[in-house]
Amino acid sequence: MLEYALLAGLVFGLYFSLVGLGLNLVFGVMRIVNLAHGDFLMLGAFGAFWLFNLYHLNPIATVFIALAVFGALGVPLYYLLVPRLQRARDPEMLSIILFFGLSQVIEALATVGFGPSERSIPGRVLGSGPVHVLGQTFPAAWMVSAAASALAVLGVYFYLYRTRLGYLTRAVMVHREEALATGIDVHRVSAIAFGAGLALAAIAGVFAPFMLGSATPAMGVDLNIQSFAVIVIGSLGNPLGTVLGGILYGVSLMFMQTYFSSWANLLPYLLLILILLVRPSGLLGRQVRRA
Amino acid sequence: MFRKLVFALLAASFAAFAGGARAAAAPAEIKIGTLYASSGNFAAISMPVHYGLKLWVEQMNAEGGVYVKPFHKKIPIKLIAYDDQSNTATAATLYNQLITQDKVDILVADSGSPLTSVAVPIARDHKMLLIDQTGTGAAFFSKDNPYIVLMSDPVSSIWPKYVADFLTQEGPKLGIKRIALLYATNDFTGTQANAVRGFIRAAHAPVEIVYDQGVPTNTTSYTVIINNIRATNPDAVITLGFPNNDISYLRNLQDSGVKFKWQFAIYPGLETEHLEKTVGVKGLEYVYTYTPSSVLEYKAEFGMSLPQFRAAWDKKYGEGKVAFGFNSVAGYTTGLVLQKALAGTESMEQLALRKAIFALSGKLKTIDGTFELNDEGAQIGEITPLGQIVPDGKGGLKFVVVYPPAATTGKPVYPAK
Numbered sequence: 112m113l114e115y116a117l118l119a120g121l122v123f124g125l126y127f128s129l130v131g132l133g134l135n136l137v138f139g140v141m142r143i144v145n146l147a148h149g150d151f152l153m154l155g156a157f158g159a160f161w162l163f164n165l166y167h168l169n170p171i172a173t174v175f176i177a178l179a180v181f182g183a184l185g186v187p188l189y190y191l192l193v194p195r196l197q198r199a200r201d202p203e204m205l206s207i208i209l210f211f212g213l214s215q216v217i218e219a220l221a222t223v224g225f226g227p228s229e230r231s232i233p234g235r236v237l238g239s240g241p242v243h244v245l246g247q248t249f250p251a252a253w254m255v256s257a258a259a260s261a262l263a264v265l266g267v268y269f270y271l272y273r274t275r276l277g278y279l280t281r282a283v284m285v286h287r288e289e290a291l292a293t294g295i296d297v298h299r300v301s302a303i304a305f306g307a308g309l310a311l312a313a314i315a316g317v318f319a320p321f322m323l324g325s326a327t328p329a330m331g332v333d334l335n336i337q338s339f340a341v342i343v344i345g346s347l348g349n350p351l352g353t354v355l356g357g358i359l360y361g362v363s364l365m366f367m368q369t370y371f372s373s374w375a376n377l378l379p380y381l382l383l384i385l386i387l388l389v390r391p392s393g394l395l396g397r398q399v400r401r402a
Numbered sequence: 403m404f405r406k407l408v409f410a411l412l413a414a415s416f417a418a419f420a421g422g423a424r425a426a427a428a429p430a431e432i433k434i435g436t437l438y439a440s441s442g443n444f445a446a447i448s449m450p451v452h453y454g455l456k457l458w459v460e461q462m463n464a465e466g467g468v469y470v471k472p473f474h475k476k477i478p479i480k481l482i483a484y485d486d487q488s489n490t491a492t493a494a495t496l497y498n499q500l501i502t503q504d505k506v507d508i509l510v511a512d513s514g515s516p517l518t519s520v521a522v523p524i525a526r527d528h529k530m531l532l533i534d535q536t537g538t539g540a541a542f543f544s545k546d547n548p549y550i551v552l553m554s555d556p557v558s559s560i561w562p563k564y565v566a567d568f569l570t571q572e573g574p575k576l577g578i579k580r581i582a583l584l585y586a587t588n589d590f591t592g593t594q595a596n597a598v599r600g601f602i603r604a605a606h607a608p609v610e611i612v613y614d615q616g617v618p619t620n621t622t623s624y625t626v627i628i629n630n631i632r633a634t635n636p637d638a639v640i641t642l643g644f645p646n647n648d649i650s651y652l653r654n655l656q657d658s659g660v661k662f663k664w665q666f667a668i669y670p671g672l673e674t675e676h677l678e679k680t681v682g683v684k685g686l687e688y689v690y691t692y693t694p695s696s697v698l699e700y701k702a703e704f705g706m707s708l709p710q711f712r713a714a715w716d717k718k719y720g721e722g723k724v725a726f727g728f729n730s731v732a733g734y735t736t737g738l739v740l741q742k743a744l745a746g747t748e749s750m751e752q753l754a755l756r757k758a759i760f761a762l763s764g765k766l767k768t769i770d771g772t773f774e775l776n777d778e779g780a781q782i783g784e785i786t787p788l789g790q791i792v793p794d795g796k797g798g799l800k801f802v803v804v805y806p807p808a809a810t811t812g813k814p815v816y817p818a819k
Contacts, residue, residue, distance in 0.1 A: 112629065112630055112633055115626060115629045116626050119625055119626045119629075120626075123623065218441055219441065222440055222441040222445070225723070226449075226723030226724060227439070227440055227441055227442075227445030227446055227448075227449055227723075227724075228445070228446045228449075228645075228676055228723070228724070228725060229446060229645060229646055229649050229676070229680050230679075230680065231649065231653065231679075231680040231681070233682050234653060234656065234657035240659060241657070241658050241659035247629075248658060248659055249625065249658065250625060250654065250657030250658050250659075251657070252657055253625065253657070321657075322622075322623065323622040323623065323650070324622045324623070324624075324646070324649050324650025324651075324653050324654065325622075325646065325649045325650065325653075325680055327443075327445070327446070327646070328441055328445075329441050329442045329443060329445065329488065333620055364623075365626045368617070368621075368623075368626050368627055368630075369626055369627075369630055372615045372616060372617045372627065373587050373615070373616040373617065373618070374618075375617060375618055375621065376618035376620055376621070
């Protein structure tokens with residue numbers, strides 16, 4: 112049971128790295144809290160559901176569509192919302208209120224459009240039969256989702272550390288005003304990061320029916336809480352710290368389900384409290400400042 | 403002659419006054435206040451119930467209203483419904499609003515135990531009779547609270563009786579000795595889990611519970627839990643959850659390649675169409691479940707028959723956003739009970755309404771089965787037989803009732819294929 116919980120936690124944790132990655136990227140670059148993150152994830156899940164049902168499109172193909180559509184959606188949404196927020200005295204607090212409102216609107220529209228019930232995609236679409244790993248068996252869909260999550264994390268790493276745009280993005284993450292003073296087009300960099308954040312949320316959404324059983328218009332709220340736990344554990348503002356946060360969250364969740372299953376939903380809150388008390392900057396907090 | 407004339411005039415004016423007073427006392431509408439959850443965790447069980455009730459209201463109003471005995475006439479129904487978004491705090495505020503601001507004549511709870519639980523003390527404090535549609539938590543009912551009646555589902559403390567009876571009486575003959583019990587920790591399924599334990603212990607049968615764990619209602623991942631259950635080597639597994647729990651559990655079970663010899667879950671029976679779409683036909687094969695009134699046709703002595711109700715539902719809600727199932731029947735049944743009660747009540751006082759509803763106990767037979775209450779207002783009729791979902795040979799599924807013996811339509815397949 113112990114080995115299974117550990118391995119399942121690693122797999123699940125990789126997925127949760129992807130769930131939190133976009134949220135942390137947006138916070139790291141813009142210092143705003145996108146409380147609608149979980150709702151964009153939900154839209155990705157419903158997108159995958161409808162594309163599969165209408166055109167039998169494999170969710171792997173939907174990943175690329177989600178990347179393009181939500182990436183493109185993020186840029187105008189950034190210019191519509193974020194620069195106004197950043198002119199305010201307390202953009203972080205205002206962003207919480209604004210994106211909470213946006214979250215409510217998205218959920219309400221999704222409920223009207225899709226209905227309130229759970230929707231799902233058959234697990235066999237991502238591979239039939241269980242997969243054997245180190246003597247344990249896991250659903251094939253889990254392994255594919257975890258692999259896709261790992262690829263997405265590597266993609267973000269490549270973007271941040273191996274591209275010119277990534278260097279500029281990290282410069283903005285370290286100090287927005289200094290980046291502006293050196294002539295970096297901060298809004299352009301931020302808009303692309305915002306689009307990337309939404310795209311990552313939507314990609315996580317594509318795999319949600321496989322990892323979370325189903326998708327509903329209301330799923331965003333729970334996912335926001337879990338995403339926050341993940342990024343606070345890793346370190347707020349450090350996208351790659353999200354991986355550590357995700358894995359720690361995943362493993363802890365599986366151990367909770369094994370030994371204290373009734374209390375498993377307290378885990379995100381317990382971890383948040385623990386990290387904020389012991390190491391408020393997150394496990395990789397120091398690296399944030401160096402970016 | 404003059405005195406006779408004066409008397410006749412007085413008598414005529416009194417009669418006119420009395421008639422006028424009676425007409426004035428009859429309200430222009432009967433206000434039924436209720437809540438529904440269009441979004442959130444309980445939307446999937448709330449909307450079908452609400453739509454079922456709405457269908458009854460529209461039918462009544464199309465016929466000129468519902469007959470109300472104290473006024474000897476049909477009166478149109480005004481349904482005042484607010485969206486609680488599955489939030490118990492919002493629901494509490496809205497229940498208060500229905501009672502104190504809207505001053506509804508009849509208070510109907512939202513579907514399911516979590517959203518009914520907040521209404522129970524509010525209704526009691528305001529001395530309003532709570533028409534509890536599907537909130538089956540046993541803690542809602544007590545001898546000292548006359549302000550609640552359960553309409554459409556059996557109370558959770560007796561609902562799983564046939565499941566436990568099957569396992570304790572038929573189980574040992576099949577080789578079932580070890581039972582695993584997994585439940586979501588809420589009033590609905592928590593009470594059912596307690597009931598299962600109680601029935602099994604009381605039976606003194608040669609079976610033991612080898613796994614007994616609760617999980618939060620918002621649990622979406624069961625792969626590790628399934629592995630933990632498998633490690634206890636059970637002969638039968640009972641899982642008690644809401645639709646989101648059952649969907650995730652059954653999908654994880656199928657995807658992880660684990661096959662339990664005997665598997666029970668609630669919602670494959672209660673919301674079969676919905677689970678067929680989300681879990682898939684393969685994932686539901688050989689699962690044991692409650693055989694609900696939306697599948698097993700009871701002879702309705704009042705209201706529409708099952709095929710008639712299904713046709714009316716499809717005509718009105720055919721777009722498929724809200725699935726037809728046990729909960730839609732439950733909402734419609736609530737309407738039927740209210741219709742009968744209003745036709746029999748001596749007044750619109752809350753306790754008179756309660757008395758009228760109790761008078762129907764054991765006598766009212768609808769598409770939901772026999773309506774029967776215990777002293778505390780809990781539903782003890784309408785118990786759903788235990789069924790097994792098996793392939794129908796045409797790529798679909800069918801129900802086989804396996805318990806109680808008087809209702810069986812086939813033999814259980816054990817171990818599951």
